Amino acid sequence: xxxxxxxxxxxxxxxxxxxxxxxxxxxxxxxxxxxxxxxxxxxxxxxxxxxxxxxxxxxxxxxxxxxxxxxxxxxxxxxxxxxxxxxxxxxxxxxxxxxxxxxxxxxxxxxxxxx
Amino acid sequence: xxxxxxxxxxxxxxxxxxxxxxxxxxxxxxxxxxxxxxxxxxxxxxxxxxxxxxxxxxxxxxxxxxxxxxxxxxxxxxxxxxxxxxxxxxxxxxxxxxxxxxxxxxxxxxxxxxxxxxxxxxxxxxxxxxxxxxxxxxxxxxxxxxxxxxxxxxxxxx
Numbered sequence: 001x002x003x004x005x006x007x008x009x010x011x012x013x014x015x016x017x018x019x020x021x022x023x024x025x026x027x028x029x030x031x032x033x034x035x036x037x038x039x040x041x042x043x044x045x046x047x048x049x050x051x052x053x054x055x056x057x058x059x060x061x062x063x064x065x066x067x068x069x070x071x072x073x074x075x076x077x078x079x080x081x082x083x084x085x086x087x088x089x090x091x092x093x094x095x096x097x098x099x100x101x102x103x104x105x106x107x108x109x110x111x112x113x114x115x
Numbered sequence: 116x117x118x119x120x121x122x123x124x125x126x127x128x129x130x131x132x133x134x135x136x137x138x139x140x141x142x143x144x145x146x147x148x149x150x151x152x153x154x155x156x157x158x159x160x161x162x163x164x165x166x167x168x169x170x171x172x173x174x175x176x177x178x179x180x181x182x183x184x185x186x187x188x189x190x191x192x193x194x195x196x197x198x199x200x201x202x203x204x205x206x207x208x209x210x211x212x213x214x215x216x217x218x219x220x221x222x223x224x225x226x227x228x229x230x231x232x233x234x235x236x237x238x239x240x241x242x243x244x245x246x247x248x249x250x251x252x253x254x255x256x257x258x259x260x261x262x263x264x265x266x267x268x269x270x271x272x273x
Contacts, residue, residue, distance in 0.1 A: 019187065026194035034246045035203055038190055038232055045227075046187045078179075082226035086233050089246065093234050099203065 005061040012054035019047030032099060033092045041085025049074050119165040123149040163273065171270040175220075178267055182228050189229040193248060204250040205234060208243045210265065215240070217268050224264045 026039030056070040123146060130145025131137055150166070157164045193201055208225075212218050218240055222233040230248035237244070 019191075022191055022194055026190065029194060029199075031199065032203075034232065034234070035201075035248060038230065038246075038248055039194060041226065041232065042183070042186050042190050043194075046183055078183075079223075082223045086222060086226055089232055089234050099205075 002062070005057065009054050009058045009061070012050045012057065016047045016049070016051035016054065019043050019050065023047060033097050034089055034099065037085050037089045037092075041081055045077060045081040048077050052077070116162060116165045116168050119153055119160060119162075123153055123165075125149075126152060168271060168273070171267065171273075175267045175271055178263065179224065179227065182224065186227055186229040190248070193230075201249045202251060203246065203248055205244055205246050206250065208245055209241060210243055212265060212268060213240075214272065217272060218243075220268055221264055224268075228259075228264075 020043070023039045023043030026043065027036050030036045030039055052070050052074050056067060056074075059065045059067055059070075126149030127142050127145030130148060131141050134141050134145075153160075154164055154166075193199075210218065210221060212221055218236065222236065222243060225231050225233050225243065225245060232246045233243055234246050235244040236242070
């Protein structure tokens with residue numbers, strides 16, 4: 001039982017670290033604000049959540065101590081990360097940050113012009 | 116829905132007073148009894164029996180988690196692939212949802228879906244503008260959002 005939970009905890013924390021690493025690579029590599037935002041708001045969210053889940057399970061299964069604050073932290077990150085991503089990209093769009101040159105279409109521009 | 120839950124807790128409290136035992140287990144017994152009573156009297160309420168809404172909320176939560184994992188996989192694929200050959204762009208999506216919290220929930224869900232990110236909501240709350248990582252299958256994405264998310268959210272608020 002302890003061995004299984006140790007494997008699970010190790011897997012969760014490693015997965016979170018790797019996801020965070022890949023999302024930071026994505027922030028370096030992707031071409032414009034919006035695509036970078038995809039990487040930052042998604043991969044980082046799941047990365048942080050799996051690290052926190054691993055920490056929660058470690059203290060629960062190995063140390064025998066249930067810490068509900070970590071669970072609340074998971075819920076808060078889960079709820080606020082997409083909103084933050086939305087607000088950053090919205091602010092970028094309304095300050096006329098250009099899209100990547102290979103972008104195909106931009107229906108919001110037409111809608112703004114029509115007003 | 117909130118009214119039915121309040122009524123159900125009230126029945127549980129009355130059950131506790133009838134038993135003269137004030138423990139968590141007698142509260143649970145009273146709550147289950149109250150569930151049966153409310154189910155039997157469901158035709159007197161304006162809205163449907165609230166357990167259906169609870170099930171719908173749980174379904175929505177499961178969709179949330181599933182989409183989060185899928186979107187991570189798709190973003191990872193784009194980042195790791197040696198050439199950047201995606202076609203990003205912004206497309207619009209008409210929504211039939213009306214209340215503010217429903218639209219917020221839909222925007223959050225879309226942001227966590229594979230390859231889409233909400234940029235703006237039009238002033239009349241009828242159109243969402245969505246930045247997509249890969250525009251090749253916009254119609255498909257629209258269809259998916261309508262089929263799964265809007266339906267699930269409507270199921271919650273019914």
